[in-house]
Amino acid sequence: xxxxxxKKSVIxxxxxxxxxxxxxxxxxFPVGILFWVSVKTPKDISNNLxxxxxxxxxxxxxxxxxxxxxxxxxxxxxLIVTIISTVCLCVFSSMAAWVLVRRKSKxxxxxxxxxxxxMLIPFQCVMxxxxxxxxxxxxxxxxxxxxxxxxxxxxxxxxxxIGFGSAMSILLYHGFIxxxxxxxxxxxxxDGCSNVGIFFKIVxxxxxxxxxxxxxxNIMWIWNDYLLPKQMIGGTRSYWTLxxxxxxxxxxxxxxxxxxxxxxxxxxxPVIIFYLVAQKKIVKGVVDxxxx
Amino acid sequence: xxxxxxxxxxxxxxxxxxxxGFVIIPTIMGFYYSLTDWNGIRDSYDFVGFKNYKTAIxxxxxxxxxxxxxxxxxCSVILINGIGFLLALLVTRKFKLANAMRGVFFxxxxxxxxxxxxxxxxxxxKVFPATGLPILGNWLTDNKTGFAGLLILMVWQMSGYMMIIxxxxxxxxxxxxxxxxxxxxASGLKKMFKITIPMVAQSFTIGLFMVLSNSFKLFDQNLSLxxxxxxxxxxxxxxxxxxxxxxxxxxxxAQAKAVIFFLCIAVISVIQLTITKRAEVEx
Numbered sequence: 001x002x003x004x005x006x007k008k009s010v011i012x013x014x015x016x017x018x019x020x021x022x023x024x025x026x027x028x029f030p031v032g033i034l035f036w037v038s039v040k041t042p043k044d045i046s047n048n049l050x051x052x053x054x055x056x057x058x059x060x061x062x063x064x065x066x067x068x069x070x071x072x073x074x075x076x077x078x079l080i081v082t083i084i085s086t087v088c089l090c091v092f093s094s095m096a097a098w099v100l101v102r103r104k105s106k107x108x109x110x111x112x113x114x115x116x117x118x119m120l121i122p123f124q125c126v127m128x129x130x131x132x133x134x135x136x137x138x139x140x141x142x143x144x145x146x147x148x149x150x151x152x153x154x155x156x157x158x159x160x161x162i163g164f165g166s167a168m169s170i171l172l173y174h175g176f177i178x179x180x181x182x183x184x185x186x187x188x189x190x191d192g193c194s195n196v197g198i199f200f201k202i203v204x205x206x207x208x209x210x211x212x213x214x215x216x217x218n219i220m221w222i223w224n225d226y227l228l229p230k231q232m233i234g235g236t237r238s239y240w241t242l243x244x245x246x247x248x249x250x251x252x253x254x255x256x257x258x259x260x261x262x263x264x265x266x267x268x269x270p271v272i273i274f275y276l277v278a279q280k281k282i283v284k285g286v287v288d289x290x291x292x
Numbered sequence: 293x294x295x296x297x298x299x300x301x302x303x304x305x306x307x308x309x310x311x312x313g314f315v316i317i318p319t320i321m322g323f324y325y326s327l328t329d330w331n332g333i334r335d336s337y338d339f340v341g342f343k344n345y346k347t348a349i350x351x352x353x354x355x356x357x358x359x360x361x362x363x364x365x366x367c368s369v370i371l372i373n374g375i376g377f378l379l380a381l382l383v384t385r386k387f388k389l390a391n392a393m394r395g396v397f398f399x400x401x402x403x404x405x406x407x408x409x410x411x412x413x414x415x416x417x418k419v420f421p422a423t424g425l426p427i428l429g430n431w432l433t434d435n436k437t438g439f440a441g442l443l444i445l446m447v448w449q450m451s452g453y454m455m456i457i458x459x460x461x462x463x464x465x466x467x468x469x470x471x472x473x474x475x476x477x478a479s480g481l482k483k484m485f486k487i488t489i490p491m492v493a494q495s496f497t498i499g500l501f502m503v504l505s506n507s508f509k510l511f512d513q514n515l516s517l518x519x520x521x522x523x524x525x526x527x528x529x530x531x532x533x534x535x536x537x538x539x540x541x542x543x544x545x546a547q548a549k550a551v552i553f554f555l556c557i558a559v560i561s562v563i564q565l566t567i568t569k570r571a572e573v574e575x
Contacts, residue, residue: 017389020382021389023397024393024396027399027400027448028396030448031411033419037418049418049422050423093307099299099303111304111308118315121554122553122554123511124553125551126314126315127534127550128543128546128547128550129547130314130318134313159310160314163310164315167315195296196299220402224405224407226404226405246406246407247516250410257414257418260410261414264411268403272403274402283394283398287457287460
């Protein structure tokens with residue numbers, strides 16, 4: 001009797017573990033197959049896609065992908081835009097949230113409401129006017145006392161990210177700052193600390209946990225974003241970020257899937273490495289942002 | 293002006309200026325353009341009232357995309373939440389692989405929509421036919437299998453995300469409640485339907501609306517997987533608006549569609565807010 005029960009539980013354990021491993025493999029399958037295709041020659045891809053490669057074509061596919069996609073330029077542009085936008089968003093939106101929480105007035109409530117409601121606006125709603133306002137026929141084409149600012153550049157794109165990202169970031173900071181007792185700031189004010197000093201020396205260091213969340217949400221969003229850069233810098237190839245490179249790459253080189261798969265893996269790599277390094281913080285950040 | 297007031301506006305200025313310049317002013321301009329015959333290039337345009345809205349509403353493809361998007365949203369809400377919940381149940385048991393599984397299931401969520409779309413495009417157009425199985429042909433050649441393909445992509449991407457949200461809900465259930473139920477002789481299934489599911493109800497509301505708004509606004513994945521093709525039969529709303537503007541150069545009707553799109557999202561969000569508020573009061 002006893003051995004029967006044990007036998008059953010052993011079989012159950014094996015079945016369960018097989019099922020678990022199967023699920024893991026199912027989720028890893030797309031990335032795995034990308035790698036499998038990326039080591040093959042075009043001939044193998046058309047005749048022998050799933051089988052063992054007759055000839056390994058790994059280094060050629062990857063070097064072709066790097067070259068055709070301008071991978072180095074793309075990753076540099078993506079890093080510039082993502083890092084600067086995220087840093088600006090963390091600093092500026094925590095500043096804004098702080099004054100909105102600490103100075104209670106009708107105007108504060110109104111501004112906070114405006115930020116919150118704006119999150120409903122879909123990008124399709126602003127995509128056409130955005131280009132009209134900031135493009136060559138708008139502000140970028142104007143003369144300011146002899147100077148001409150081109151906003152269809154990384155600067156313009158970063159300013160746009162601050163604009164589009166501040167609502168979510170301010171909302172997160174706002175909720176967090178409400179929970180910080182004001183006494184600490186009052187004590188510092190009595191000691192003669194200026195407002196700016198109070199914020200940067202006392203308040204900002206306290207915001208650590210929420211700053212991580214805000215940073216992660218913005219990094220994930222900006223790194224992968226396609227439409228906003230398409231509108232702002234789509235016209236100048238040397239400014240392109242990775243998503244723009246990806247789109248153009250697949251518009252012209254779809255035939256050679258070996259190179260394409262290598263390109264996809266190369267673009268995924270930074271995100272996957274980032275995830276492996278900071279998994280816990282990323283999961284927490286993404287979920288905190290979603291729940292609020 | 294008092295010093296503190298200067299500080300107030302100075303601290304608000306960077307966010308507020310960018311926000312007004314890139315979000316609020318373009319939105320207002322957008323509402324206005326939807327009422328004019330602006331064609332995207334000319335500098336002059338005239339006020340035409342609701343003509344663009346009529347053009348948009350009369351267009352058959354717009355309603356097709358609307359229906360397609362609605363059906364897709366419905367299916368993805370049910371599938372992604374269902375699978376996410378099952379995955380959460382699976383990994384909240386204690387076993388060696390549990391943490392690794394969480395990590396793997398969540399990973400696709402971080403990869404950008406374009407990359408996901410192209411990856412699955414390769415799977416559907418190259419890997420599926422290569423298996424030689426009759427049902428696994430090229431799935432992107434018509435709207436039924438194309439629909440299923442996009443659904444599979446979204447399930448792969450988002451169910452891990454929902455899993456994390458349900459894990460939080462499941463872990464909030466006190467062990468004592470489940471133990472008490474076991475002592476009273478409740479079976480596994482009974483515990484599931486009488487305890488676990490009611491106690492994660494709030495997570496369901498969050499998950500439901502998150503998938504809802506994500507699927508309704510879906511763009512990148514749609515663009516890269518099929519680009520709406522063949523012949524616009526897999527074109528969702530957001531892509532339809534984009535194509536109306538940039539493929540057909542009908543900027544007025546595109547802007548009118550965008551405003552309709554915005555109103556739909558606003559209605560969904562108001563419903564969401566009412567439901568969440570009510571749930572909070574009850575809890």
